[in-house]
Amino acid sequence: MKILHIIEDYSVNSGGLRTVVKDLNEHLNELENIESFILSSQEENGDGIYLVDDAKNKPWVYSKNWSLKINDIVLKNSINLIHIHGVWMFPQYIAAKYAFKNNISYIISPHGMFEPWLWTKGKYKKKIYFNLLTKKLYTNSNRIHAITFDEQQNLTKLFPKSKFVEIPNLVDFEKEDNLEERDSNEKYILFLGRLHEKKGIDLLISCFAELKTDNIVLKIVGSFNEYKLELDQLVNKYGIQEKVQFLGLIKGEEKKKIFRNAFVFIAPSYSEVVGMVNLEAAMEKTPVITTFQTGLNKAWNENGGLLINPNKSELKIALNKVLNWSDGERNKRGRLLFDFVKKHYSWSLRMKDWVEIYHRMINKK
Numbered sequence: 404m405k406i407l408h409i410i411e412d413y414s415v416n417s418g419g420l421r422t423v424v425k426d427l428n429e430h431l432n433e434l435e436n437i438e439s440f441i442l443s444s445q446e447e448n449g450d451g452i453y454l455v456d457d458a459k460n461k462p463w464v465y466s467k468n469w470s471l472k473i474n475d476i477v478l479k480n481s482i483n484l485i486h487i488h489g490v491w492m493f494p495q496y497i498a499a500k501y502a503f504k505n506n507i508s509y510i511i512s513p514h515g516m517f518e519p520w521l522w523t524k525g526k527y528k529k530k531i532y533f534n535l536l537t538k539k540l541y542t543n544s545n546r547i548h549a550i551t552f553d554e555q556q557n558l559t560k561l562f563p564k565s566k567f568v569e570i571p572n573l574v575d576f577e578k579e580d581n582l583e584e585r586d587s588n589e590k591y592i593l594f595l596g597r598l599h600e601k602k603g604i605d606l607l608i609s610c611f612a613e614l615k616t617d618n619i620v621l622k623i624v625g626s627f628n629e630y631k632l633e634l635d636q637l638v639n640k641y642g643i644q645e646k647v648q649f650l651g652l653i654k655g656e657e658k659k660k661i662f663r664n665a666f667v668f669i670a671p672s673y674s675e676v677v678g679m680v681n682l683e684a685a686m687e688k689t690p691v692i693t694t695f696q697t698g699l700n701k702a703w704n705e706n707g708g709l710l711i712n713p714n715k716s717e718l719k720i721a722l723n724k725v726l727n728w729s730d731g732e733r734n735k736r737g738r739l740l741f742d743f744v745k746k747h748y749s750w751s752l753r754m755k756d757w758v759e760i761y762h763r764m765i766n767k768k
Contacts, residue, residue, distance in 0.1 A: 404761060405480050406431060406439045407473070409498040410488040413443035413452060415652065416626055418597040419679030420514055423572055424488055430754050437758070442476060444469075444494070455494075469497050477507070483765055485509040487544075490516045490537065491529070499540040508764040510568075511541050512548040515676035517561060520601065520696070541565070545764040550676035551698025568760045572677040573750045574686055584688070585664050585734065592725070593665035593689075595624040595658070596680050598631050603671035603694070603713045605637055610718045612641035616726055619646075624661060626652045662687040666733060667725050672696060673713045677748075681708075685744040688737035690728075692721050700747055707740030 410417070410424050424441065431439035441452040455472045476482060485502045487495050490513045502509035515521075522529060541547065542562050549555035549569045558567065592611065596602055604623065611621045621643075623634070631649065638647045653661055662668065668684035668691045675697040684691045685708070692709040693699065704710050709724070711717040728736070746752075 404437045404484065404765060405482045406437070406484045406486055406761065407476055407480070407482045408439065408441045408486045408488060409473075409494055410441065410443050411492045411494045412445045413441060413450065414445040414447055415654065416445075416597075419572070420488065422679050423514070426573065426575065426750065427757065430750055431757070434758065438480065440476060440480060440482075442472060442494075463492050465493060469494050470501060473498060473501050477501075477505070483507065484761055486512065488512050489514060490541070491532070496537055496540070499537070499544065503540055503543055508545045508767070510546045510548055510760075510764060511544045512550075513554075513558065515550065515554060515674065517558060518554065518674045518676070518696075519557060520674035538562075545767070546760060553696075553698040554676050568756075570753060570756050570760075571748055572679055572682060573748055573753055574679075574682045574744065575750050576686070576745045585737075587664035589620075589664070590618060590666050591620045591622050591664075592722075593622050593624065593661060593668045593684075594670060595653070595662070595668070595684075596670060596678075598623075598625045598628055598634065600630060601672060601674045603673055604634055606671050606713060606715060606718055607669055608634065608637050608641070608643075608647065610715055610722055611647070612643050613719065614722060614726065617646075619666065619726070621647045622650055622661070622665070623647065624650045624653050624658075658683075659687055662689055665689050666728075667692060669693070669718075669721075670697075671711070671713045671718055682744055682748055685737075685740040688734070688741045690725075690733060690736040690740060692718075692725070700743075702743065703740075706743035707736035707738070708743075 408424055408428060413421055428439045428441055431437050443452060444455045446452055446454060453476055455468050485498055485507055487498050487509060489495050499509060542565050546568050547558055547562055547565050549558055549567055550571055555567050555569050594604060594607055638644055662684050668689050670678055670681055670693045672694050677699060678697050681691050681693050690707055694713045695710050709721050711721050
């Protein structure tokens with residue numbers, strides 16, 4: 404089995420999507436009789452993936468280089484399955500068109516990009532693009548992949564004739580059982596991820612500003628972009644510049660450390676499907692507050708974490724609960740959540756689902 408993954412941006416700027424595709428590709432290549440490749444227009448040094456020579460570097464713009472490169476890789480490696488990640492850019496459109504035209508099995512992973520909240524942004528352009536260019540191609544795919552049950556319900560409304568498979572985002576626990584415990588006396592709330600309006604960072608800052616305590620700070624980790632300017636203005640509006648720290652991009656062991664030492668991780672997203680950062684924080688035995696909109700297993704609430712709706716009232720209640728936790732309560736919740744995520748979101752338990760669905764698609768089942 405030869406698999407080609409299509410993703411327009413494989414750099415760290417793509418956030419959790421890079422992690423998802425990277426992990427899937429690596430796990431596939433560990434198996435016998437499977438070869439997996441990645442094609443993108445952006446990467447990090449040393450990734451060793453196929454790259455499209457796209458000088459314009461505008462993934463929403465037509466580029467014949469994409470179709471030429473896909474054809475070259477398919478012929479060179481005898482690709483018999485194409486896995487398309489994302490939905491709104493030219494690379495996904497041309498990959499689906501190529502696969503359909505050449506009778507190659509293909510699967511679409513929207514990664515939450517068709518979720519209802521995101522349709523409210525650029526609604527009319529999206530509807531035109533979707534109805535004129537991609538709806539038929541995506542409908543004709545062998546499978547559409549949903550990360551959560553909620554996402555599958557939403558996708559079914561868009562593609563009532565399609566076949567679906569539900570497999571959540573996963574994390575690797577094989578090397579993580581002997582984690583260090585929290586080793587910092589500094590008490591801080593952590594957000595880590597892309598600085599984007601859908602992440603609810605504005606909500607977090609607003610609620611944090613109203614906390615009646617001076618012994619905790621808010622650390623926000625993520626590559627700086629234009630949206631940071633809006634967040635800066637919000638911090639200045641509330642006069643909490645001394646209590647909010649923007650730390651930029653953090654990777655590798657430093658990323659694990661900042662997760663591990665946080666008193667709590669909070670991701671109050673308006674739209675998300677699981678969210679890799681929620682799982683990564685839990686792997687470091689840090690309690691996680693996130694939203695029902697992630698589609699996470701509802702038992703998250705009984706296993707160390709908290710699920711809320713992304714509004715000011717519920718987030719304030721959750722934050723005040725956190726302020727009343729002792730260190731012992733915090734650590735207990737972190738361990739409970741670690742065990743819960745290991746049981747429900749582990750590669751070792753669910754990798755077989757990917758292999759099975761790929762085989763079924765190739766055999767046209």
